[in-house]
Structures are given as structure tokens and as C-alpha cells.
Amino acid sequence: MIEPIQWHDGRLLFLDQTRLPHETALIETDDPSVVIGAIRELAIRGAPLIGIAGAYAAVLAAQRHLGRSWEFVRLQWDAIGSARPTAVNLMWAIDRMRKVVQLSGLVSRMDVTALEREATAIHQEDREACERIAAHGSALLPDQAAVLTHCNTGMLATGGIGTALGVIRKAWEAGRCTHVYVGETRPLLQGARLTAWELSSLQIPYTLITDSMAAVLMQRGIVRSVIVGADRIARNGDVANKVGSYGLAVLSQAHRLPFFVAAPVSTIDLSTAEGAQIPIEERSAREVVVCGGREVAPVESRVFNPAFDLVPARLVSAVITDRGIAQPPGVDTIAALTGTRKPA
């Protein structure tokens, strides 16, 4: 079991995922701004995992200001919540942390203890959510067939076995899934660096492709479904996920293949009516100009580098969550999962 984040005695240990698969470097810190930096630089990434890391960072912030005013803590919590804009999990985690303390007077030892308990609960709940997502989803994957996934949605992206990759793992253990095709996921190669590494360590047979080869696998009938994670799901079932997901969804439809999204309910943002309202993070040109640590294009190149894209609900066959499946996703099926008849 890979543990990308561990909480130990008031300190956070995390795996620097930018160095994988070459080095498995653990960083230990009690400084919340180190965690914020790690989230921004994708040393800690994956929507569920950044939610968990954000919660622990919130504990570190309070711990640091023990006996002092909440004012500084609140500023730091805001910084944590907005470290990355697209995934809703950071804001969701900070919202949960806010609810277990008074936020008035001075930061007490009891406050820190309550926050620590909440962060640990968030972590543990995500671990369990992964198991339930996998249990719900594995039967959906076409039997005796290969599946395609994108980016990394496994142990490195969550507090447990993963979302989409957890589904694949269970389907493989059940003998349903025969082979996994992994899109390398340029620019930051989370598929090549992280998913291939996880599958390799689990001894699940996989084949790596460049992102542009996914269509060929579909054309030749080699893959029979696609499953990805989510960074935010709107009330109507629209999904924001790693750039490339939208294209895969369109290609899946054109080839009549199911396109699945797996995510914990915490990824559903009831305050967002539809995908168009989700802010899409644009990242640095360097990520595209540089490949494998080397400049591969003229440095003066203009670059378009959205980290995520939007998959409209109509292209999603099912949203698989820890509370069940929205199939097809839409206002009603999403409301049923979140237990909200009317949108919040």
C-alpha cells in the first residue's frame, strides 16, 4: 500500500510526486505553507488527496498559532482553500474544518485536537469512500475487456485505493478487466509517471500510450470502456477533470463506448449549477515547452495550458460515487446521491 500522505505526531509526511517514478522522496513538515506549495506544484495532487492534505494543513496552521488569534489561521485557511481553483475538495475540506471550531477568541489546544480529529476523519472517510466506489463501479466495466484510463486516480491521488483506478483494480481482481491502457497524460505525465508505476507495483497488466493513441485503441476495438476521475462535478452532472478527458468522452461516444467518471460525493459541488461555472486552472507555459526536464519547443512559443477540461453530463455514461451511481448523471440522479431534493 502506497501512502502518499501520513499524519504523525502533529507533522505531515508526504511523497513528492513530482519525483516519481525515479525517487520516492518523503517530505516531513509542520509548516502549512510547505503543504500549500506542494499542492501548487503538484507534489501532492489528485482531487481527493489535496482535500485531505488541505485538512491536515489546516491543522498545522492552527497548531502554529496556538494561543494566538484566529485571524492569522483564517488567512492561511483561505490560502489553503484557494491553492488550486478547479478541484472543489480543497474548499470542501476547509469548510468542514471551519465547522468543528468556534473561530473566536484564541486558538486553544482543544481546537487543535478537534481539528486533528476532523482531518483524520476526512482521511479515513476517503479511504472508505474509495472502497465503496470500487465496489459500486467494478461491475459496470464491460466483462473480459480492456479499459482505458487517463491521468492518475489511484493510491497516489486519494486516501485509499483510488477512484477510477480503484474501480479498475477491483474489476481486475474480479477477473472482469483483462488489461489496462494508460494515457501518459501530457503535460505532467501523471499516467506515465504515476499510474504506470502503481499498476506495475500491483502487477496489473497495462500498456502505456501517448494521449493521441486513445482513438486508435477505440477504432480497433481494443478498449471497451473509459474510466476517469473528477476534480469537480456540478449539480447537473457536468464534470471537470484532467485535460484530455473531454476529448476521450467525445471519442467514446463516437465509438459507442461507455465513458465512466468515478469520484467521492465530496467532489460534487452543489453550489455549482453547471460545468461552465467551474473555474479552469491555466498553468504555466513551461509545463508544455518542457518535457522530461528538457525544453522541446522554441522558448518563445505561446502556449495554451488548461490543466482541466469540462465533460458535459450528456457524454458521461455514469458517475460512480461512494453513495451509489448516477446513471445517467443529471440534476435528479445527482440530487439523489447527495440527498438534496432541491439544490442547496
Place this chain on the structure above:
Amino acid sequence: MIEPIQWHDGRLLFLDQTRLPHETALIETDDPSVVIGAIRELAIRGAPLIGIAGAYAAVLAAQRHLGRSWEFVRLQWDAIGSARPTAVNLMWAIDRMRKVVQLSGLVSRMDVTALEREATAIHQEDREACERIAAHGSALLPDQAAVLTHCNTGMLATGGIGTALGVIRKAWEAGRCTHVYVGETRPLLQGARLTAWELSSLQIPYTLITDSMAAVLMQRGIVRSVIVGADRIARNGDVANKVGSYGLAVLSQAHRLPFFVAAPVSTIDLSTAEGAQIPIEERSAREVVVCGGREVAPVESRVFNPAFDLVPARLVSAVITDRGIAQPPGVDTIAALTGTRKPA
């Protein structure tokens, strides 16, 4: 004007395109096997350019065996013709070379002169073909709009201004094309390394993307057409081209955007009835595992690495050639271009 290949005094000079954009290294040789190696390693690439290089390599082979039997020359010509299997241009060039000599007795000075004349003619004809392709194609690109291209189809891929990129260049000079989006074209990054470099040197405004971002540009209405080259076109209009082309064609159709293919008539293979008969080259796993000179995935990874894919004619809006436009491409419109009523 970038000259990726020059013939000078019985010797071939070529740009090692694997080193671009960092180094512009010219290699000079009179050894045909150096040229074959350069074609295999993509130091010389682009369907029209490898045809030209193949023709010059055929001259070098004959020159080397001057006064000796044709037997060795013929063996080397076979090796040239099969250096890469998908593009038809190598075989086409060797076929043309075969027709200007007797191939019996000993290789004479006159044979070498005739071959040199033919290779130079192939080179010159391709230069002119590029101009005509551009003239035919530029009016097809949607006016006042951005276009997306894939791989490299410019001066580095041909004997002239290029095929798809030549069309873009003329459309830009005519004020029709406002901006060029360039897919980086993993695994070998011909878009990032070569097309961006060419556009930069021509001062045509461009934006680089990873291949997975093309769908987002279409979804947002940022690009209004796609144009690519071709490595082989079958009698029915099916197109083999750089891997990623098929996906772009499907995405174009889903977004109701025209998908154009630009190539000289020499790329049309009348002996191939349909795309399914075109051999698709599979290249080494290293090309995918290595990115920018560095291993980015576990070395034990299985890899699927087709260098090309097949775009069925029904997804192609028009095939733009030096002899006119097949719109839509099909048995009849292709036959009209090649001057063959009945397939050969």
C-alpha cells in the same frame, strides 16, 4: 528558406531533424546506408521529404557501384524502398528511379547521370507541388479563423514550403488564417520541435498545445478547421497519417469542423484499395517511455506505439493535392486527380 536536404556535387547534405530545435546540424554523406539510417531514425522525415531523400540515396548507391553489377545497387534500392513501411513515397521514388535506367550490364557514368537528373527532378517537382497544394488549399480554410495542425508538414517535411503547413502559410499571407494551433505530436514531438520552430522563423503567430488539448479548442470554438498531411492515401480516399490524426478527424466531425488533408499526388497509392491495406509502422517502446531524453515511465512498461493511424475517407472533408482537390475524397474524385478512370 529552410533546406532540409541539399544535393551538392554527388553528395547529400541533410539536416539532422532529431536535434531540432536545439541544434541545426548538417550531415554530409555519399553513403546510401547513412541516408537509410537517417530515414529510420527520423533525422530525415515527412513523407515527401523521405521520397526525395530516397531518390538521392538511390543515386548514391549507383555512384558507389559505378562500373560494377546492378545486383548490389538493386539490393540497396530495396533497402531504401522499405526503410519505413507506411509512407508510399519511398517506394514511389525508387519506382521512378528504376524507370530511367536499364538495370542490366554494369552501372555506367551515364546511368548515374540519368539517376541524378531524376532525383533532382523529383526534388524540384515536389517544390512546385507544394506551391500548387498551397494555392489550391488556402482558399478552403475558413476565413478570419484559427486553424489546428498536427505533426510537421512544412519546409522540413518536403522539398518546398510544405503540404498542410504550406496551405496554412499561404492562408496566413492572404490574411485568411489568423492563428495556428500546433499539437505537440507525442511521442517524437514534431509539432513542438519542428512546426513551432518553422512558424517562429516565419513569424506566423502560433500557440503550442499538448495533443489532448485539441478537443478543448474545438469545444470552445477557438479553432475552426484542422489540416494535416498524409503518408499514404488509398484509392478510396482513406488516409494514413501521423498517429493522432484519426482522433482529430473524429473530434472534427463531432464539432462540425472541416478536416483537411494536404499531400502531393505522389502520396496517393493506386495499388492500395483502402486504408485497411496500409501497413502501420509500430515503433520502439523507448519513444514513449522516454520524453525529452529522460525516462518518464517505469522501464518495464509495455507500450503501444503505432507511428501512424488511419483516417477513413468519410471523415475527410477534402484531400488537397497539387493536381486539384478531391472533395469529398472517394474512388471517383481520387481517380479524377490521378488521371485514372479505372483503378490501376
